[in-house]
Ligand SMILES: O=C(O)CCC(=O)C(=O)O
């Protein structure tokens with residue numbers, strides 16, 4: 001099956017020779033010595049007085065029509081000096097002329113040696129002109145005319161060249177006195193010089209000759225090719241197919257060199273054809289830098305040990321084994337008119353967009369680096385290719401192309417459209433709004449659930465555009481993708497404000513059910529934000545989402561909660577992960593959110609917390625959560641906070657009434673988690689009121705076991721190792737660390753109790 005990229009490349013395969021019917025340029029002028037018989041040396045820029053002298057010495061130019069030579073001032077009015085009367089010298093002139101001839105030969109697409117024979121010097125005064133005509137072949141091998149216009153002050157006098165329905169108008173007055181301007185055109189081109197309106201125009205006319213007997217060169221004519229490409233591009237745009245086509249160029253270009261006007265060889269020819277073919281087909285055409293970055297695994301090549309000895313530093317000892325990552329991307333966009341394109345980096349879909357298919361396979365890398373194997377990774381490589389490409393897409397697919405660049409490329413563009421739409425008044429029926437909607441649709445079509453960040457940014461834009469459908473779609477993607485972040489929560493909350501509460505509930509419930517396992521903080525922040533964005537009356541509609549949030553908090557036995565709820569089957573199973581810690585702030589957010597939406601759910605969470613002290617430690621979680629909520633004016637007086645507060649108060653009071661006295665003898669707490677003979681002996685020592693020191697002379701393994709047990713049990717023992725004799729001795733000396741800890745605890749409990757009972761927070 002021939003693919004679109006293959007057909008496209010086939011259509012361009014005949015387009016090899018660059019060149020056009022006319023070419024022009026400017027060159028720096030190193031003053032030559034120009035002498036004219038009867039006048040003498042000519043100063044540049046041409047002075048009015050010398051222009052007078054020149055016209056006095058010149059003759060009115062004749063006009064050749066077929067074999068006759070006519071003098072008809074209605075057809076032509078200019079002064080001419082025959083080549084035999086003109087001598088041009090000076091050290092810089094020959095190389096300068098050679099450079100110009102080389103440039104025009106390339107511009108006309110002519111290879112092989114080309115010579116320029118001076119034919120005439122022409123002087124145009126005010127009112128002088130040259131009507132439309134073709135030049136006759138003045139000598140064998142002449143195929144084109146070269147016009148060099150020397151510096152002088154004048155106005156008007158443009159050269160107009162026409163060929164097969166195309167026309168080029170050239171102003172050859174160099175902008176600068178130290179520059180000359182030139183143009184060359186094929187001999188069969190019709191051309192004219194428009195009237196000079198002021199000053200004088202001084203031109204040197206050369207015959208361009210290619211020696212030999214072959215047919216004189218003709219301008220390449222790719223009109224048929226361009227027409228065929230236009231037809232093809234139209235059909236591509238009308239049917240399905242790749243979003244864009246990427247046609248890699250033959251030559252390398254730096255960013256500074258990248259320009260339609262300076263492409264080389266066949267690249268210039270193809271660019272010319274596409275520049276003609278794309279606009280009528282409704283396609284955008286750009287030039288871009290194409291780079292490919294690759295990395296993967298490598299290995300030493302066979303002759304490792306031999307080469308290693310002699311070529312210690314060489315990288316040549318490695319071989320690429322497998323390419324693991326490869327990314328082709330386009331940057332440095334240029335339009336056919338030479339202006340930079342306003343596009344960020346875009347990826348290339350190598351399977352479907354490269355023309356011809358496979359053009360980017362087996363390239364020779366510009367850079368390649370190998371990395372030695374390390375302890376846990378094999379040898380690896382990194383390499384890159386740099387090139388350039390012509391890139392085109394049907395205008396209707398521009399947004400789809402833009403969205404290939406991901407949020408970093410597409411969102412700023414959408415932002416700009418939204419800002420312009422807002423700037424013109426935000427009319428929902430305006431074309432800008434339609435454009436922004438189309439781009440948002442293209443972005444959403446590509447938006448993956450996870451992997452792209454920027455949910456929040458896109459939501460903010462959709463909210464600005466009032467795009468409720470888009471918001472629903474994106475919320476669906478977020479729910480599928482499980483990549484919700486806390487940062488996204490405010491934007492989602494605001495966006496939900498545009499939805500009906502029931503719709504928002506369904507979306508948020510799906511997000512919470514899908515994401516709560518790994519993103520409980522974000523879910524809490526989200527629900528809290530959405531609840532606040534809704535009126536108290538509308539908040540009840542979020543009950544479904546609130547229940548999903550409750551699911552994310554474990555019940556007493558530590559299993560994910562399974563609410564006895566008929567709607568449950570409608571939601572995905574909560575992926576709660578047991579290992580994730582429940583933090584006080586998280587619990588406080590959850591309670592606050594649930595309370596705003598459905599107070600009974602907050603009560604259920606509080607009940608769960610108090611029933612599962614292992615998961616929700618009273619000291620570690622409940623107490624700091626209560627303090628957190630007491631600092632929130634809208635939460636501090638809630639019944640659920642009061643309930644948790646009372647539980648913490650009871651807990652603290654129970655501890656405060658325990659007796660607290662320093663130990664009176666050497667008896668210490670002796671409960672140890674291990675019951676091996678050595679640990680039983682250690683426990684007996686701890687319980688003994690008369691012994692202060694314990695010595696364990698034993699092998700390292702036994703000593704370290706004892707040390708671990710002492711540490712884990714928080715036994716009241718300082719341990720040290722005595723490194724005298726073999727084996728060493730572990731010495732344990734009793735202290736009263738346990739008592740000190742309880743003193744500190746008591747102090748803290750009293751402070752906390754005071755704060756919890758502070759009348760300033762509870763009315
Ligand atoms: O003066 C020019 O630019 C063109 C002159 C010309 O067409 C000619 O000499 O045949």
Ligand SMILES: [Fe+2]
Pocket residue numbers: 133134135145191
């Ligand atoms: Fe001419």
